[in-house]
Amino acid sequence: MDRVLPQPTPETQHFWDGCKAGELRLQRCTDCKDAYFPPRPFCPKCGSRSVEEFKATGRGFLYSYVINHRPRPDLGTEPHSIAVVQLDEGPRMMTNIVGCPQTPEALKLDMPVEVTFQSFSDDISLPFFQPVGA
Amino acid sequence: MKRNSVAVVGAAETTEMGRIPNVSVMGLHADAALNALKDAGLKPTDIDGVATAGASPVELAHYLGITPTYADGTSVGGCSFMLHVRHAAAAINEGLCNTVLITHGESGRSRVGAGGRFGGGGGSSLSGQFEAPYGPVGPPSMFTIPVLRYMKTNGVTEEDLAMVAVVQREWAALNPRASFKEPITVDDVLDSRMIAWPFRMLMCCLVTDGGGALILTSAERAKDFPQKPVYILGTGESVETPMVSQMEDFNSSKAFRVSGKKAFDEAGIKHSDVDHLMIYDAFAHLPLYGLEDLGFCKPGEAAGFINERNTAIGGKLPLNTNGGGLSYMHSGMYGMYAMQESVRQLRGIAPAQVPNAKISIAHGVGGMFAASGTIVFSNEKG
CATH class of the missing domain: 3.40.47.10 (Thiolase/Chalcone synthase)
Incomplete structure (x- = not known):
């Protein structure tokens, strides 16, 4: 079964283009300087339309997660992590933690993680995270 | 309704009109909202009530960075916004909130981020793009x-x-x-x-x-x-x-x-x-x-x-x-x-x-x- 994939909008296209190019792209407000996610063409803190895209470090730490045991055919049959990482730039994003066993013992809260991309179609690569050095 | 107790202090439409292939439904809501806020001399953080139809008031509030004490998602068709005005007047008079933002946005022609035929953002909503691909199976x-x-x-x-x-x-x-x-x-x-x-x-x-x-x-x-x-x-x-x-x-x-x-x-x-x-x-x-x-x-x-x-x-x-x-x-x-x-x-x-x-x-x-x-x-x- 094909993986459920995002359908980009004009406001998010730069993010998905970045993933395809192997870059995690965030946005920040040029007025209040805050980085934010998910993408939108204005700052959710101050309402300014003066925003810019930038390449994030792709590093962060494991903020929280569950290990899903319910069937989700497009992700296979084994239990898998559904995680939220906090990026070094501040924003948090949902992801899967890959490159390690999907167990509570291997998935330690606050462990450093780094982004890795996996291509699922000509247009979409999903950003996953793996333990640093995995 | 208490007569003349509540007033409109900001009003604006989207920056562009007609055919807008480069803005999604939620983007149209936000564009109109930011223009109305500018018209009123307010910032999103000055708003403590939200109302919209078609989109969710939760999605609208979070997208704009608003923390409301009043959220109206009444959706009864094209007159929803008249009902929003009426409910907002009652809410302000009752002290539920002070300043209500009512928005509309619809990509009726270009269908950008308009979701599937049954409505909703589907795979183009922010949750559809940035959560659904990672394998959640409902609330559990x-x-x-x-x-x-x-x-x-x-x-x-x-x-x-x-x-x-x-x-x-x-x-x-x-x-x-x-x-x-x-x-x-x-x-x-x-x-x-x-x-x-x-x-x-x-x-x-x-x-x-x-x-x-x-x-x-x-x-x-x-x-x-x-x-x-x-x-x-x-x-x-x-x-x-x-x-x-x-x-x-x-x-x-x-x-x-x-x-x-x-x-x-x-x-x-x-x-x-x-x-x-x-x-x-x-x-x-x-x-x-x-x-x-x-x-x-x-x-x-x-x-x-x-x-x-x-x-x-x-x-x-x-x-x-x-x-x-x-x-x-x-x-x-x-x-x-x-x-x-x-x-x-x-x-x-x-x-x-x-x-x-x-x-x-x-x-x-x-x-x-x-x-x-x-x-x-x-x-x-x-």
Whole structure:
């Protein structure tokens, strides 16, 4: 079964283009300087339309997660992590933690993680995270 | 309606009109909103009420960075915005909020981010793009995501989570209409089927069929009805985010805090005045968040509060006395059942009646920490 994939909008296209190019792209407000996610063409803190895209470090730490045991055919049959990482730039994003066993013992809260991309179609690569050095 | 008591102070349309292939539905809402805010000389943070149709007011508020105490999602077709104006006028007069933003955005021609033929954002919504691809299967694997952070912050254990379900089963045993009445232990809960670690089946709500209804009228008329009146002493509401991954703080729900504080302020009561409490328990962690975010416990102390049997039969704060979503019933939108139990308690006819209950609070969650509503009921007109 094909993986459920995002359908980009004009406001998010730069993010998905970045993933395809192997870059995690965030946005920040040029007025209040805050980085934010998910993408939108204005700052959710101050309402300014003066925003810019930038390449994030792709590093962060494991903020929280569950290990899903319910069937989700497009992700296979084994239990898998559904995680939220906090990026070094501040924003948090949902992801899967890959490159390690999907167990509570291997998935330690606050462990450093780094982004890795996996291509699922000509247009979409999903950003996953793996333990640093995995 | 009180005549001439409320005014329009900002009004604007989207920057472009006609054919706009480069802006999604939510982008059109935001563009119109930012133009109207500029027209009024306001910032998004000056807004404390939101109303929209088509899109969700939760999505709108979070997209714009608004923390409202009033959210109206009335959607009855093209005249929805007239109803929004009317409801906003009532809300402002009633003190629910001060400044309401009403938006419309529709990509009627270009269909950008307009979702599938059945409406909704689908795969182009922010949740569809930035959460759905990672494998969540409904609330059991989404609503539960914040809890590991909460547990680490507060030293809460899996046994503590299980105890929430154990105590509520004790209440359910007193209720002939409860779906599950057999006693359970912490071990029973921990040994039940794994759903989304650390959540086991008995930490998740039931899935059942049912319904409920309420009828409200003025307090003046209420005394002429056959049943003992249950008065609305205070109310609160708020919304935070349609994406659980974007909650401001995984240790606490902002929507719970804002809604709860507004309800307490309106009611003019102290926590010690509350005789009975309902907290929507879709999952075992919700009573923990609810007790803390409503101010009944300090951050991190709710698990101990439950372990010490304060919310159990005979405790000082009877909680979820129908057995809750975990043991009584849960048909999908349980908030109605929480209020039904508050009304039964204040009429004095609940199966697990709290002696002399005078003030009951029903606190609900919407979506996955997306929204919150709090109602303070009293059986004394005061």
